[in-house]
Amino acid sequence: MITIYQLKPAFQKILSPLVKQLAKQGITANQITTSAAVLSLDFPHTEILKN
Secondary structure, three states: OOOHHHHHHHHHHHHHHHHHHHHHOOOOHHHHHHHHHHHHHHHHHOHHHHO
């Protein structure tokens, strides 16, 4: 069975280009976290779940 410790390097490798691009644009990790939290609170109210 694969463990989280085995998955982490591959996951980081996949995310690295995106993280670098966001950093170039001046977007911080805290901004991503805050945005995700706000969007997750609003998710139940989206049209996707109303249908």
